[in-house]
Amino acid sequence: MKKVFDVLLAHNEFKAEAFIKELEGKKPLFVCTIATTETAKIQGISAAGENPEFTDYTPPADAELLLLGKCKCIKGVPVTPDGIPTPALITMSALRLADVPVLVASGGLKVKPQIPFLELGGNPGRDIKTGNAVDNVEEVIQRAILAGKHLAKTADYLVIGESIPGGTTTALGVLSAMGIKAEGKVSSSMPENPHGLKNKTVQTGLAASGESFGSLAKNPVKAVACQGDPMMPAFAGLVIGAAAYVPVLMAGGTQMTSVLAVVNALNPDVLCNVGIGTTRWVVNDSSSDIRGIVAQIADVPVLAADIDFSQSRFSGLKAYEKGIVKEGVGAGGASIVAMAKLGDGVTKDILLKEIENNYVALMEKK
Amino acid sequence: MKKVFDVLLAHNEFKAEAFIKELEGKKPLFVCTIATTETAKIQGISAAGENPEFTDYTPPADAELLLLGKCKCIKGVPVTPDGIPTPALITMSALRLADVPVLVASGGLKVKPQIPFLELGGNPGRDIKTGNAVDNVEEVIQRAILAGKHLAKTADYLVIGESIPGGTTTALGVLSAMGIKAEGKVSSSMPENPHGLKNKTVQTGLAASGESFGSLAKNPVKAVACQGDPMMPAFAGLVIGAAAYVPVLMAGGTQMTSVLAVVNALNPDVLCNVGIGTTRWVVNDSSSDIRGIVAQIADVPVLAADIDFSQSRFSGLKAYEKGIVKEGVGAGGASIVAMAKLGDGVTKDILLKEIENNYVALMEKK
Numbered sequence: 001m002k003k004v005f006d007v008l009l010a011h012n013e014f015k016a017e018a019f020i021k022e023l024e025g026k027k028p029l030f031v032c033t034i035a036t037t038e039t040a041k042i043q044g045i046s047a048a049g050e051n052p053e054f055t056d057y058t059p060p061a062d063a064e065l066l067l068l069g070k071c072k073c074i075k076g077v078p079v080t081p082d083g084i085p086t087p088a089l090i091t092m093s094a095l096r097l098a099d100v101p102v103l104v105a106s107g108g109l110k111v112k113p114q115i116p117f118l119e120l121g122g123n124p125g126r127d128i129k130t131g132n133a134v135d136n137v138e139e140v141i142q143r144a145i146l147a148g149k150h151l152a153k154t155a156d157y158l159v160i161g162e163s164i165p166g167g168t169t170t171a172l173g174v175l176s177a178m179g180i181k182a183e184g185k186v187s188s189s190m191p192e193n194p195h196g197l198k199n200k201t202v203q204t205g206l207a208a209s210g211e212s213f214g215s216l217a218k219n220p221v222k223a224v225a226c227q228g229d230p231m232m233p234a235f236a237g238l239v240i241g242a243a244a245y246v247p248v249l250m251a252g253g254t255q256m257t258s259v260l261a262v263v264n265a266l267n268p269d270v271l272c273n274v275g276i277g278t279t280r281w282v283v284n285d286s287s288s289d290i291r292g293i294v295a296q297i298a299d300v301p302v303l304a305a306d307i308d309f310s311q312s313r314f315s316g317l318k319a320y321e322k323g324i325v326k327e328g329v330g331a332g333g334a335s336i337v338a339m340a341k342l343g344d345g346v347t348k349d350i351l352l353k354e355i356e357n358n359y360v361a362l363m364e365k366k
Numbered sequence: 367m368k369k370v371f372d373v374l375l376a377h378n379e380f381k382a383e384a385f386i387k388e389l390e391g392k393k394p395l396f397v398c399t400i401a402t403t404e405t406a407k408i409q410g411i412s413a414a415g416e417n418p419e420f421t422d423y424t425p426p427a428d429a430e431l432l433l434l435g436k437c438k439c440i441k442g443v444p445v446t447p448d449g450i451p452t453p454a455l456i457t458m459s460a461l462r463l464a465d466v467p468v469l470v471a472s473g474g475l476k477v478k479p480q481i482p483f484l485e486l487g488g489n490p491g492r493d494i495k496t497g498n499a500v501d502n503v504e505e506v507i508q509r510a511i512l513a514g515k516h517l518a519k520t521a522d523y524l525v526i527g528e529s530i531p532g533g534t535t536t537a538l539g540v541l542s543a544m545g546i547k548a549e550g551k552v553s554s555s556m557p558e559n560p561h562g563l564k565n566k567t568v569q570t571g572l573a574a575s576g577e578s579f580g581s582l583a584k585n586p587v588k589a590v591a592c593q594g595d596p597m598m599p600a601f602a603g604l605v606i607g608a609a610a611y612v613p614v615l616m617a618g619g620t621q622m623t624s625v626l627a628v629v630n631a632l633n634p635d636v637l638c639n640v641g642i643g644t645t646r647w648v649v650n651d652s653s654s655d656i657r658g659i660v661a662q663i664a665d666v667p668v669l670a671a672d673i674d675f676s677q678s679r680f681s682g683l684k685a686y687e688k689g690i691v692k693e694g695v696g697a698g699g700a701s702i703v704a705m706a707k708l709g710d711g712v713t714k715d716i717l718l719k720e721i722e723n724n725y726v727a728l729m730e731k732k
Contacts, residue, residue, distance in 0.1 A: 029520055067512055101519035105482075112485075114505075116471075116513035119478075119485045139480075146433055147482035153467035154395055154520035 001283075001304075005339040006348040008304040010283040011276075011291045016301035019275040022157075022247055023340040029155035030100050030251075030334060031238060032066055032091075033162045034059035034117075035107035035230035037125030037133065040166030044197055047080040047189040048165035048328065054078075055165035060113035062088040062163040062329045063104040066095065070362065072114040077362050080189065084319045085363060087331035090307065091161065093354040094331075097346050098338035101155075105147070105238065107140065107164075108230030120144050120237075122230045128173045129201060131208025137225045140233035141240075141266070148241020158242045159277065159337045161251040161330015164231040165189075171258035173202045173227030178261050179214025180296045187254040187288035191323040195287075202227065220265040228258065236262040243270035249303075250274060251333020253282040253326060257293040264298045275301045277333030280308065281326040305335035307348050314359055317352075367649075367670075371705040372714040374670040376649040377642075377657045382667035385641040388523075388613055389706040395521035396466050396617075396700060397604060398432055398457075399528045400425035400483075401473035401596035403491030403499065406532030410563055413446040413555040414531035414694065420444075421531035426479035428454040428529040428695045429470040432461065436728065438480040443728050446555065450685045451729060453697035456673065457527065459720040460697075463712050464704035467521075471513070471604065473506065473530075474596030486510050486603075488596040494539045495567060497574025503591045506599035507606075507632070514607020524608045525643065525703045527617040527696015530597040531555075537624035539568045539593030544627050545580025546662045553620040553654035557689040561653075568593065586631040594624065602628040609636035615669075616640060617699020619648040619692060623659040630664045641667045643699030646674065647692040671701035673714050680725055683718075 001008045002017070009016035040046045040055035049055040058078040061071040065088045071077055078086040095102060104115060108122030122140045126133050151158060164170075168186040175182035184195050206212055209226035216223040224232045235250075236259050242248050243263075248270075250256045256276045264271060282290055283304040294302060309317040320326070338346040367374045368383070375382035406412045406421035415421040424444040427437040431454045437443055444452040461468060470481060474488030488506045492499050517524060530536075534552040541548035550561050572578055575592035582589040590598045601616075602625050608614050609629075614636075616622045622642045630637060648656055649670040660668060675683040686692070704712040 027519075067516070099519070101516040103516065106485075112487075114487065114509075116484050116486050116509045118482050119472075120482050121478075121480065143480075143482045150433070150467040150469065153465070 003306060005343060006306045007336050007339055008280060008283065008306050010304040011294060011302035012299060016303050019301050020303055020340055026156035028100055028157050028159050028337050028341065029151060030095055030102045031105055031158060031160045032063055032102060032330060033105045033107055033160060033231050033235045034063050034109060035125065035164045036110045037164060037166050037170055037229040038127040039169055039229065042201060044194050045169055046165040050079060050081055056110040058165050059163040060109060060111050062086055063113040063117065064115050066092050066102050067104065067115045073111055080324060084316055084324050086329065087325050087327060088329040089358055090331035090355055091329045091334040093358050094334040094338040094351060097354050098341040100337060105234055107234035118147060120234050122234060125229045128170055128205035128227050129208060131205050131226055134225050134228050134230050137221045137233045141237040144234045144237025145241035148238040152242040152245035157247040159249040159251050159330065159333045160235060160238055161333055162231045162235060162255060163329045164229055167229060167231060167255040169198045169201055170229035171255045172198050173205055174223045174258040175261060175293065176202050176213050177206060177211055177216040177223040177227045178220060179217040180261055180293060182293050185289040185293050187282055187285055187326055189325050193287035220262040224262060232259055232262060235259045239263050239274060240267045240270055243273040247273050249277045249333050251277045251330030253278050254288055254290050254293060257290065257297060260300065261297050271298050271300055275303060277303045277336045279327045279332035280304050280306050281320060285323065285326060303336055305332045307335055307351060312352060312356060314356060316363065317359060369672060371709060372672045373702050373705055374646060374649065374672050376670040377660060377668035378665060382669050385667050386669055386706055392522035394466055394523050394525050394703050394707065395517060396461055396468045397471055397524060397526045398429055398468060398696060399471045399473055399526060399597050399601045400429050400475060401491065401530045402476045403530060403532050403536060403595040404493040405535055408567060410560050411535055412531040416445055416447055422476040424531050425529040426475060426477050428452055429479040429483065430481050432458050432468050433470065433481045439477055446690060450682055450690050452695065453691050453693060454695040455724055456697035456721055457695045457700040459724050460700040460704040460717060463720050464707045466703060471600055473600035484513060486600050488600060491595045494536055494571035494593050495574060497571050497592055500591050500594050500596050503587045503599045507603040510600045510603020511607035514604040518608040518611035523613040525615040525617050525696065525699045526601060526604055527699055528597050528601060528621060529695045530595055533595060533597060533621040535564045535567055536595035537621045538564050539571055540589045540624040541627060541659065542568050542579050543572060543577055543582040543589040543593045544586065545583040546627055546659060548659050551655040551659050553648055553651055553692060555691050559653035586628040590628060598625055598628060601625045605629050605640060606633045606636055609639040613639050615643045615699050617643045617696030619644050620654055620656050620659060623656065623663060626666065627663050637664050637666055641669060643669045643702045645693045645698035646670050646672050647686060651689065651692060669702055671698045673701055673717060678718060678722060680722060682729065683725060
């Protein structure tokens with residue numbers, strides 16, 4: 001794959017190159033959209049927490065880490081059941097290197113972070129197996145559009161990330177309801193992608209909501225309400241509001257395709273200002289297919305930070321090379337933004353060194 | 367008084383001139399800090415609502431007006447018992463003329479606005495007569511400092527306003543607890559300033575908290591907790607966080623002196639980057655003395671928008687010339703900022719025309 005800085009042009013190469021060059025040297029604002037869903041508590045669905053019940057704490061803890069450099073609502077930092085640290089460690093390192101301002105936005109949370117955050121009027125999400133997963137979708141979208149419009153005036157461009165355990169399953173739910181073939185294509189925070197469990201969960205959810213594959217292709221609000229999660233309306237609204245004025249980098253893995261589908265159905269005009277930014281681990285993942293989903297929705301570029309932990313001194317970081325975690329909290333997009341802002345001032349090696357320094361400080365503290 | 371644009375250099379003239387010139391042509395972010403206190407429900411204390419119980423709705427309605435151009439939590443717009451419209455009408459007009467982005471921050475609210483807002487972890491305030499008015503003061507200050515630091519990176523400077531009915535009484539409370547002579551010097555939204563009632567309320571409150579004039583001079587956190595309101599920790603923290611990096615215009619009347627006292631006690635170093643921006647109605651008010659309070663605290667400049675409604679076609683606006691309302695929701699500061707951003711592109715006449723247009727649209731809608 002062609003690279004600009006240490007950023008891979010992973011899909012729609014010409015657009016991707018134009019997109020990264022447009023960001024070069026500009027001043028971004030990073031928005032981290034956090035939410036929780038009971039879907040994450042289905043045994044075996046998510047590795048974004050030491051155990052399923054713990055997933056309520058992962059998004060607020062990730063947000064605290066970004067703003068404070070440490071967590072307040074938990075000891076240490078969020079880890080997988082194997083003790084691998086949250087990708088927020090990457091995000092925080094990249095944003096600090098490039099001195100990027102951060103705003104946290106809540107789509108709906110069980111546990112509130114102990115930091116300032118933008119309240120958008122959402123509630124925590126229910127298990128999508130109920131067929132009725134998210135409240136106030138339309139209202140949250142409208143509020144987030146308003147926020148996006150104002151935030152667009154405060155930066156040259158926005159980069160928006162997410163933290164919501166269980167998010168690839170709800171992404172599959174929304175994509176399926178909207179008629180986008182994503183079975184076997186969504187990513188996972190686990191090395192063994194539990195596609196079967198995700199498919200079964202979504203099938204149960206679709207049946208419970210009285211919908212079927214593609215039946216909500218033209219009703220993205222209902223698709224999110226039935227089968228999505230509360231991150232989605234917040235994220236989609238921010239994109240719609242901001243991308244009307246400035247470029248927006250959607251920072252995440254295959255979850256971003258569900259937000260892309262929602263934005264595309266509500267306001268396709270803004271997509272000329274939108275790109276997806278993720279990690280090498282996602283675009284090279286053989287158990288998922290972000291390009292294959294994006295291509296069904298819209299012609300947006302996909303960029304991927306060429307971060308590589310194979311030479312790290314720490315086994316907790318090396319694990320990322322085995323397909324654990326892969327992405328989250330906008331880790332790939334934040335890395336891309338740091339590289340775009342400072343050019344050769346932030347290479348993959350410089351970034352790894354910063355991540356390792358923070359790893360030592362945070363994991364030893366624990 | 368000397369003017370730059372249609373801005374009066376009302377106090378510390380040389381500093382005021384330097385301050386306004388520093389803002390010229392720069393890009394501001396307007397932050398509106400909203401909160402509620404039961405103190406506003408003391409009969410005869412506040413005109414910021416049709417009746418005392420209504421004061422819970424004034425701050426969220428003001429915030430909605432700024433972001434949406436209309437209110438959602440009430441019909442029409444907030445008015446005084448005589449039907450005079452909220453100063454948010456001025457703020458909204460100025461910010462729209464100059465295309466200034468707006469962020470709303472909650473210090474603690476009974477009624478939440480139906481728009482995006484920054485949550486800072488505060489609660490609604492109790493009546494200061496209880497002697498125990500505000501929760502979580504230290505925590506809210508810390509969160510607001512963090513927000514201020516990040517927001518400082520998104521703009522050339524910050525202008526911070528407030529909406530909290532009853533705020534001049536709580537300001538008197540905090541100023542008195544901190545040993546600053548403000549009896550008879552705080553302003554009022556009513557044409558007849560109820561100084562006697564305010565003094566009595568504060569004396570009762572100080573006694574209830576076991577404190578006396580000046581006993582909390584070195585403990586601003588406790589002064590706010592005992593005798594203040596939840597706007598103050600949010601506002602003070604934002605100032606401390608942002609003014610370390612960029613200029614901050616504190617937009618409001620005599621309430622700003624209580625925030626100034628808190629900032630001065632916690633972190634006086636940032637005050638070299640701070641000015642107060644208010645209206646001609648406040649600096650020319652014979653029933654209050656903003657300069658006399660500021661002079662006791664710190665050597666910051668006071669600027670005043672030279673807005674003049676005496677020639678308005680509408681009696682609801684002409685009433686401002688009789689000393690009703692005077693200031694609020696950062697009306698003076700927002701006007702100053704519009705003038706500083708666009709220079710002669712926004713004169714007092716252009717601003718009045720815009721305010722009248724919005725007055726017609728909003729008051730007729732009602």
